Amino acid sequence: MVLPSSISQSSEDVATSPDAAELHALLPPLFLPAYRLAFGMLRSREEAEDAVQEAALSAWRHRAKFRPGADPRPWFFAIVANQCRTFRRNRWSRLLRLADPVSRSAPSADLEADLDLRRALNRLGHDDRLALVLRYYMDLPFDEVAASMGVSEPAARSRTQRAVRRLRPHLDPREELIP
């Protein structure tokens, strides 16, 4: 197995480090679900792939914090989510973003409502968007949403509820508050 030079020269060499060996087995199966999470947060294939790559690097560097035997999914998802936050705040990343590939393939029947909901999602803060993506885009149970966000399960439910409340006007335009 050939490692990048800066990694193979690390004092915590992969060949002799049990936690590193564990990561070698645990992380790759998470790349595709992590990509889906990143795509849900960023809606860009390039940025989502970059975010997962950066998260893998971050996970590698912080591997000492991973508790052997623990479920790596929420741990890695949290790192991916943090990378997404960094990407969303990076102006250059957004400016360099190319044409939106998804909008072209969106169903035409509810296109307007979808675009409206998408704009509303973009306006949400990171935490609200993350809660919605984990719960309804990734289809995770609340205990995994909570673990990935680093909060208790009741707090995860409360955050998701708050995020949905913020989206409410965009969920069903036929329902109006004003009589």
Next chain:
Amino acid sequence: MNHEDRLRGRLQRAIGYQDPSPGFGTQPLPNLLAASLARRNVEQRHSAVLAFVAAVIAIAIVATLLLGARALHRTPTVPVHPGPSLIESKSPPCGGPNASGPADMLSASSGWAYGPYHTIDGGDHWTKVAPPTIPNESAGGETEFFLDANHAWVAKAAGSPKATADHVVVFSTSDAGTTWQQSAPLRITPAASTDVIWEASGSVNWICFIDAQNGVLLIASGPASIMAPLWNVEALYRTSDGGLQWSRVSSNPGASALKRLGTPCSVGDGMSFSTSTTGWIALYCLSSPNALLVTRDGGTTWSVEQEPVAYPTPPYFFDSGHGVMIGSDSIAVTSDGGLTWVSSETRPNRTFGCTFLDQTHGWCIVNEAADPQTDLYLYATSDGGRKWSRSAAIPSAGALVFLDTSSGFLSAGQGPGTSDWSFYKTVDGGLTWRQVGTAGAQ
């Protein structure tokens, strides 16, 4: 198909999906790390060039502005940051980030927690001091407000054989929960018989008091499901006798102003009042930006203001003039009672709540997320949010309360009676935290 399934379908369709590049996700870890390192090296080179160019441009802009300002002998028209703020109350009087948090400490020794529970020894011991139950009490339909060591209010929604929730009763105490007084029921007519009053969400303020006598109560109703469509803001009530008698000052507050706005809106993160006459209700609207309702006559009439930050919690005030509004990505400050807001400040990469002691001193809990369970840090600002610095690790994500720049409390969970409850204290500005209250609740 239930509400959650519909929401899942809507979100998945709105976000869409695009497969990753061929081969992505199948490469071994070292290859992925190598790609990441290579990309980072390229970006670092680009960043160095961009930083140099940006620095040159920034110097040119600053020099131009300085010379221009001198030439015009002009002084700034917008007070970005005032001098020392007038701190009249250690706790925002009506609304604020912790008004509905798990706990709200009002002094070093006395405080309240959701339940309500009361402590007089700094959180070592909590005593449940809940008012009595009422017939057909609605699950979750309860909102609480704590003014000081002795005064608190609990508003409960209840139903009847015909409706899940059709009236509200307000309990008040002036002796720290030893005795409670009960108001007459406030009758509500929800749109549907299955509608509920108030959601079981701790982040919303529905009741608050300016002082021990004058308070406001906002009633909102809608379907119980979190996927429910818009909620109605039913009515605003006021009291001037400490909560025994309530009078309706506005039905469907802001409806005419919102009608002119021409977009459907739903109740947002509740309300706040800076004085007995000036208050806000945060709404989420179909159009962008969202609306913020403001009243300057005690709640009788409301007008729409455009929010200075995205998805704000209702603003909270340190006195009648100075306040802070915390949005999803930034904060805004006011020095004139909310007539104008300066929203140039940004928050750190926030994952959890922020709190401000005054207009200059604030704290946020940040999850740096290398490990969601351990990498929680306190970030602090002492210049109104211009600069944030990482202060120290923090033991739990929860609600922060600072009494001064040294003493603070952190509470997490659903209240002292629940299994996930934890409560911490700092006396050194958040550098170290000590768990208290291990004696539990009574």
